[in-house]
Amino acid sequence: GERLTARSFLDVLRDRGLQVGTLLGTLFRLICWSTVLGFVPNWAREAAGFTTAQLGYLSVMYLLPNTVVARLSGAYLAPKLGTRAVLCAGFALVALACCLYPQATGLWSLMGAQAVFGAGMGLILPLTLSCAIRDIPSPKRGAAMGVYQAVYGTGMFLGPVLAGWVIASLPTRLEGMAANFYLNAALSLAGVALCAVLLRKRR
Numbered sequence: 001g002e003r004l005t006a007r008s009f010l011d012v013l014r015d016r017g018l019q020v021g022t023l024l025g026t027l028f029r030l031i032c033w034s035t036v037l038g039f040v041p042n043w044a045r046e047a048a049g050f051t052t053a054q055l056g057y058l059s060v061m062y063l064l065p066n067t068v069v070a071r072l073s074g075a076y077l078a079p080k081l082g083t084r085a086v087l088c089a090g091f092a093l094v095a096l097a098c099c100l101y102p103q104a105t106g107l108w109s110l111m112g113a114q115a116v117f118g119a120g121m122g123l124i125l126p127l128t129l130s131c132a133i134r135d136i137p138s139p140k141r142g143a144a145m146g147v148y149q150a151v152y153g154t155g156m157f158l159g160p161v162l163a164g165w166v167i168a169s170l171p172t173r174l175e176g177m178a179a180n181f182y183l184n185a186a187l188s189l190a191g192v193a194l195c196a197v198l199l200r201k202r203r
Contacts (some may be wrong), residue, residue, distance in 0.1 A: 012136060012143050020198045021132030022151045024087065027191050028094075028124050029155030031184045034163035035098060036062055036117050043177050048105050061111045062118030069122025074130055083127055084199035088192050090123030095188035102178035120188075131199070 012018065032038075044050040044058055077086045097117035104110040129148065136144040166183055167176030 008140065009143055012140050013147065015135055015144070017135045018132045018144050018147060021128045021130070021134075022148050023198075024124070024191065024194060025128035025132065025148060026152045026155040027187065027194070028091075028121075028128065029152045030159040030162070031094060031098075031155075031187050031191075032121065033156045033159030034180060034184050035101070036114070036121075038160050039163055039167070039177055039180060040101065040114070042173075043101060043104075043181075044110055047174055047177070048107065048110050050107075050110075054107065058110065058114055061114035062121065065115050065118035066122040066125075069119050070126050071122075073123050074126040077123070078127055078130070083131065084195055086123050087127050087195040087199065090120045090127070091188045091191035091195060093117070093120030093123065095185045095192070096120075098181045098185035098188060101181040 041050075041055055041058065044055060050058065073086060073090075093116055097113050097120060100109070100113035100116065104113045132148045133141050133144045163180045163184075166180045167173060170176035170179055
């Protein structure tokens with residue numbers, strides 16, 4: 001309907017919900033592409049000796065919890081517990097998974113870490129998008145979505161770059177990958193703090 005002007009686009013950019021949702025979404029993509037979508041399969045091969053088939057199971061073990069929990073996150077958990085509490089829980093689970101990865105050198109321990117990460121992902125992804133567009137008028141939500149997607153792409157780019165730099169800076173690849181996981185655990189805890197501060201108690 002209404003044509004989007006430069007002034008109205010600036011109004012979209014000033015929306016606090018868009019800024020917070022985009023920040024949290026970008027941080028999570030950085031973590032995600034440094035770990036589960038980046039170097040977890042390398043860890044599984046080199047530290048745990050996974051076969052090609054087992055790497056496929058590894059993908060299922062984070063996708064399945066992610067799919068199930070994502071259905072519950074926005075529809076049931078956020079209205080009942082609050083967006084801030086659910087997002088804090090999601091980043092906390094991701095931090096836990098990142099701490100578990102360096103200790104996981106067997107099939108089931110690594111599968112368990114993946115499941116924890118997938119559950120955290122399912123809590124986070126729907127709600128960062130919800131925060132980003134919640135207060136945007138319907139005619140401008142397409143613009144807000146464009147901003148959200150464009151900015152979180154930087155996280156997808158920077159995550160592997162940062163992880164690669166950390167891994168290359170240690171004496172061995174396994175030490176580097178372990179350090180990368182712990183760094184992303186710290187970033188996830190920073191995500192918990194950001195959620196607690198920026199989202200307050202708003203549902």
